[in-house]
Amino acid sequence: MSADGRAETSTLLRVSDLRTWYPIRRGLMRRQSGWVQAVTDVSFEIAPGQTFALVGESGCGKTTVGRSILRLETPLRGEVHFEGRDLLKLEPEAMRRARQHLQIIFQDPMASLDPRMRIRDQIAEGMKSFGIGASESERLERVRVMLERVQLDPETMDRYPHEFSGGQRQRICIARALAVEPRLIVCDESVSALDVSIQAQILNLLRELQDELGLSYLFITHDLSVVRYLAHQVAVMYLGKIVEQGPTERIFEAPAHPYTKALLAAIPSVDPERRGAAPRVLGDVPSPSDPPPGCHFHTRCEFVMDRCRAQVPPLFEIEGGRSRCFLAEDSDPSRSVAQNAPKSV
Amino acid sequence: MSALLEVRNLRTVFPGESGPLPVVDDISFSLARGEVLALVGESGSGKSMTALSILRLVPKPGQVVSGEVRLAGEDLLRLPVTKMRRIRGARIAMIFQEPMTCLNPVVSVGAQVMEAIRLHDSINKIDARARTRELFVEVGIPDPDARLDAYPHHLSGGLKQRVMIAMALSMRPEVLIADEPTTALDVTVQSQILALLRRLQSDRGTAILLITHDLGIVNELADRVAVMYAGRLVEVAERKALLSEPLHPYTQGLLRSIPSRSRPGEPLPEIPGVVPPPHQWPAGCRFSTRCPIRFEPCAEVFPEQIRPAEGRRVWCHDVERSMRREGPA
Numbered sequence: 001m002s003a004d005g006r007a008e009t010s011t012l013l014r015v016s017d018l019r020t021w022y023p024i025r026r027g028l029m030r031r032q033s034g035w036v037q038a039v040t041d042v043s044f045e046i047a048p049g050q051t052f053a054l055v056g057e058s059g060c061g062k063t064t065v066g067r068s069i070l071r072l073e074t075p076l077r078g079e080v081h082f083e084g085r086d087l088l089k090l091e092p093e094a095m096r097r098a099r100q101h102l103q104i105i106f107q108d109p110m111a112s113l114d115p116r117m118r119i120r121d122q123i124a125e126g127m128k129s130f131g132i133g134a135s136e137s138e139r140l141e142r143v144r145v146m147l148e149r150v151q152l153d154p155e156t157m158d159r160y161p162h163e164f165s166g167g168q169r170q171r172i173c174i175a176r177a178l179a180v181e182p183r184l185i186v187c188d189e190s191v192s193a194l195d196v197s198i199q200a201q202i203l204n205l206l207r208e209l210q211d212e213l214g215l216s217y218l219f220i221t222h223d224l225s226v227v228r229y230l231a232h233q234v235a236v237m238y239l240g241k242i243v244e245q246g247p248t249e250r251i252f253e254a255p256a257h258p259y260t261k262a263l264l265a266a267i268p269s270v271d272p273e274r275r276g277a278a279p280r281v282l283g284d285v286p287s288p289s290d291p292p293p294g295c296h297f298h299t300r301c302e303f304v305m306d307r308c309r310a311q312v313p314p315l316f317e318i319e320g321g322r323s324r325c326f327l328a329e330d331s332d333p334s335r336s337v338a339q340n341a342p343k344s345v
Numbered sequence: 346m347s348a349l350l351e352v353r354n355l356r357t358v359f360p361g362e363s364g365p366l367p368v369v370d371d372i373s374f375s376l377a378r379g380e381v382l383a384l385v386g387e388s389g390s391g392k393s394m395t396a397l398s399i400l401r402l403v404p405k406p407g408q409v410v411s412g413e414v415r416l417a418g419e420d421l422l423r424l425p426v427t428k429m430r431r432i433r434g435a436r437i438a439m440i441f442q443e444p445m446t447c448l449n450p451v452v453s454v455g456a457q458v459m460e461a462i463r464l465h466d467s468i469n470k471i472d473a474r475a476r477t478r479e480l481f482v483e484v485g486i487p488d489p490d491a492r493l494d495a496y497p498h499h500l501s502g503g504l505k506q507r508v509m510i511a512m513a514l515s516m517r518p519e520v521l522i523a524d525e526p527t528t529a530l531d532v533t534v535q536s537q538i539l540a541l542l543r544r545l546q547s548d549r550g551t552a553i554l555l556i557t558h559d560l561g562i563v564n565e566l567a568d569r570v571a572v573m574y575a576g577r578l579v580e581v582a583e584r585k586a587l588l589s590e591p592l593h594p595y596t597q598g599l600l601r602s603i604p605s606r607s608r609p610g611e612p613l614p615e616i617p618g619v620v621p622p623p624h625q626w627p628a629g630c631r632f633s634t635r636c637p638i639r640f641e642p643c644a645e646v647f648p649e650q651i652r653p654a655e656g657r658r659v660w661c662h663d664v665e666r667s668m669r670r671e672g673p674a
Binding site: 057058165166167168195196197198199200201203204207222224225226228229262263265266267268269270271272274275276277278279280281282283284285300 | 387388487501502503504531532533534535536537539540543558559560561562563564565584585588589598599600602603604605606607612613614615616617619620
């Protein structure tokens, strides 16, 4: 919190101590028997024109973070500062208006496009609701510009979604998001379902748009190889918590947390001289409704120590970021600060 | 090395508005005992349909119209239906991408594997259960006794895929067809399943036909690779040769567009355009609509198979031209 004043100028989005848990209700009386701890005390910042990647495996909470920011989920607590306001405190109408600058693109474009609507109408719809374009013809002209910007032929604007390929549909979703002049786009597994040759096209497009328009991305994905290409900053999540955070190059060159190391080691390499590495972690990710005590990762960690089973590690400051692992404790210059941080919430 | 499975000139068509569409078109390859052959391609390449054609499981109205599929010399495409049914599962088994859709949600996973065993083998329930337990141990299912009575929804994705592998191995098949076996799994779970498949292949000598879109997985598991594009083979090579020195422009493009191989700050090399749908396939090379080096005959004339080296096949006019210029290797 001490960096508040400076953060106002260099930060587009600041998420603080975000917690999104869902009650588990059982039995006839629907009594609450526990929580699904989807997101626990997640904090990060995104600067203008930068890409922040949230990575992790299924059930780590990365998608819930994105949806909570847009208030598509209801967080229990925390703050989401965007353009100087806490989105979690906005009235519904103010939140609706705030979404103009805060768009989202999902994994499956077919599911987020209306199959019975021409793509020109889908792209114009958002513009209309945010009052962009004075007339129908002005909006239509903008639809053309948007389609060109995502490298689609504007002549196809009268077609329906099923007439396009998967990659083209994702371009339509990007055009629709761009049409309302966003400043931040949440990309939730936006390239994960695409073939690799098409994925490269969309990744290049996203980066060109960022360079041209100064957009920021919150890039949510399970695929670390995509992250390296696009992201400036990376946070790795495991069972609802950020376990490591830092600049992309540092994460890839010198991962600190055992889970990050395992994730990176598990990516199959296409280097023909490198193959057959033994898996660094065993078993599956435990359930977020019943996470292990202590460090959530201790059940699969190759470096597990006794204290990991009982004590919850805080996010220690390390060179080039933060790591939620007791192994990082010694390298933390401000250890006492880090340990106090969770209590000050 | 004699071939265990030999596929020759396989062709599978689906009816289209202006004539049949050959989604599997003149495919030939062989798989030796204990070998892992990867069939690689993007969506719509025909790789899964090739696997289903081998097992004679092509969904209607699709149809295998010509070719041979020889298992130890016997042509499966000409077997009576009842004999083919005994080959499926017993001599050629298959595992799929999504284990949940292949498991019955209301029967315990142990009972499902036992049922598969007793379908082919007349043994009693006690023996079948003992064998299922052994299989669970072999595929690395922790606490196998408890897991025998578990239902699919009790198990994680990784464990369900292990159950599917146990079921596929139950009859000691000579060939295992693995269709995107790890695509639905998390990456740390994927590496465990890949290690398991590698171990099974070396311990049991099972030949594996691996179907995947991921060249990283190819590198992890395959001995040889066959690359498919729009229903056709474009290149067949030994793993190292293919990954270090791809000859076909499509294989080259695929390898280059993998993000982890890019240099930070530089645009990713992309393959422009999209795979055309079957009714728009060009008469010549099917990749010619996207190929960066296409020239005169590419769109019109289908490239002949050429053999630039021992064990290597490629279908490309440009490779042919440069070989002619340089003379035979």
